Amino acid sequence: MPPYCWRKGSTVEISVSVNGTQRTSEVEARTLLVYYLRDELGLTGTNVGCDTSSCGACTVHVNGESVKSCTMLAVQADGENVTTIEGLAPSSDELHPMQESFREHHGLQCGYCTPGMVMAACSLLDENPRPSEADVREGLEGNLCRCTGYHNIVKAVLACSGQDVS
Amino acid sequence: MIPASFDYVKASSADEAISLISEHGDEAKLLAGGHSLIPMMKLRLAVPSVLVDIAGVRDLSHVEDRGDHIAIGALAKHRSIETSDLLIAQCPMLAHVASKVGDPQVRHRGTIGGSLAHSDPASDLPAAVLALGGSLIVQGPNGQREIAATDFFTGYFESALAEDEMLTEVKVPKSPGTNWNYQKFNRRAQDWAIVGVAAAQVDGAMQVSLVNMGSTPLRATAVETALASGASAAEAADEAANGTEAPTDLNASPEYRAHLARVLTKRALEASGVE
Numbered sequence: 001m002p003p004y005c006w007r008k009g010s011t012v013e014i015s016v017s018v019n020g021t022q023r024t025s026e027v028e029a030r031t032l033l034v035y036y037l038r039d040e041l042g043l044t045g046t047n048v049g050c051d052t053s054s055c056g057a058c059t060v061h062v063n064g065e066s067v068k069s070c071t072m073l074a075v076q077a078d079g080e081n082v083t084t085i086e087g088l089a090p091s092s093d094e095l096h097p098m099q100e101s102f103r104e105h106h107g108l109q110c111g112y113c114t115p116g117m118v119m120a121a122c123s124l125l126d127e128n129p130r131p132s133e134a135d136v137r138e139g140l141e142g143n144l145c146r147c148t149g150y151h152n153i154v155k156a157v158l159a160c161s162g163q164d165v166s
Numbered sequence: 167m168i169p170a171s172f173d174y175v176k177a178s179s180a181d182e183a184i185s186l187i188s189e190h191g192d193e194a195k196l197l198a199g200g201h202s203l204i205p206m207m208k209l210r211l212a213v214p215s216v217l218v219d220i221a222g223v224r225d226l227s228h229v230e231d232r233g234d235h236i237a238i239g240a241l242a243k244h245r246s247i248e249t250s251d252l253l254i255a256q257c258p259m260l261a262h263v264a265s266k267v268g269d270p271q272v273r274h275r276g277t278i279g280g281s282l283a284h285s286d287p288a289s290d291l292p293a294a295v296l297a298l299g300g301s302l303i304v305q306g307p308n309g310q311r312e313i314a315a316t317d318f319f320t321g322y323f324e325s326a327l328a329e330d331e332m333l334t335e336v337k338v339p340k341s342p343g344t345n346w347n348y349q350k351f352n353r354r355a356q357d358w359a360i361v362g363v364a365a366a367q368v369d370g371a372m373q374v375s376l377v378n379m380g381s382t383p384l385r386a387t388a389v390e391t392a393l394a395s396g397a398s399a400a401e402a403a404d405e406a407a408n409g410t411e412a413p414t415d416l417n418a419s420p421e422y423r424a425h426l427a428r429v430l431t432k433r434a435l436e437a438s439g440v441e
Contacts, residue, residue, distance in 0.1 A: 054356070
């Protein structure tokens, strides 16, 4: 086997920029990105919901794009830039505009889906800065809210894009 | 759920990846975006001993104009296909179908090569490439060969790819204009199609394929034959389920799928300009 192979049970050194800080860790190749973030780095803001790529609670950004971190291996993030919900706000006493909009428009009830919703919503606005309501609903189809709070979530995203939702 | 342990190898070129899968045979799997493979590994539906990560292989993410066709690298992500100006202008059906795969998060990671090599009869992109009459370039230890999409899907999650071959490129004919359509019927957002129908006019002939109407994505040959002999959209669509063996599952019986195939084919044909 060539030298760039890691045997079962051994660990792989990965270096990932997480929320702007370069982190170097040893992980098993089978470690999922979400467990690396939560268990290895202690970034528990990213939730595990369904663990089957359906619910979007574990959504983070990899190189600025939303991905489901339960369906990506940590080794696949080696050398990449990862942003989690903890890295979104500009400072510890200030919210990101999307977080502020979710608060303003009551875009959450129990809050479990919220970190993933906010990350997916930010990625959506990056790709489509002034979405229609239908664009937002379709753009968030990978994120489930079991409190059925979609209406206010959609409102929060539209408001964050600078559109009147009154 | 965590996948079972595996040896992990990073390949930096297609040749390197092919030599690794040649060495390990069916114990090895190629990992691209991982959006079909990783869920299967978590559920132990796939337990490869060796995982060959090809995400770092360069020069396989292109979308290029090659005269009469467009060549798409196997590692091109669904999102880059969905947003490719070249495809939107020259093969709008493929760009549109890519936008209907899964959800945005899935489209940011999943690749066209992965989707085709996985050969899921319920997937969107295999049916699109099939309706377009595209072809697939695969590379093995002894060089490349080209396989017509109509010969590529050989069984349930099975393709004409040999154990030591890797899909490197997908070719689709230029098919600009509005004579195309994709109908995807599902009950939940981001779900696979219960039945889907892709239709595209290529070189003057209407080509139609069916999603989730058998063990592979299928060309609706009975519909195409009827259209070629002058049938209307409604008459041709009546033939949609002929010769198919639709699967049964929690979502639908074969009879219901046959009904959906007829209804969706009529809609797809009418939206493609067939009267």
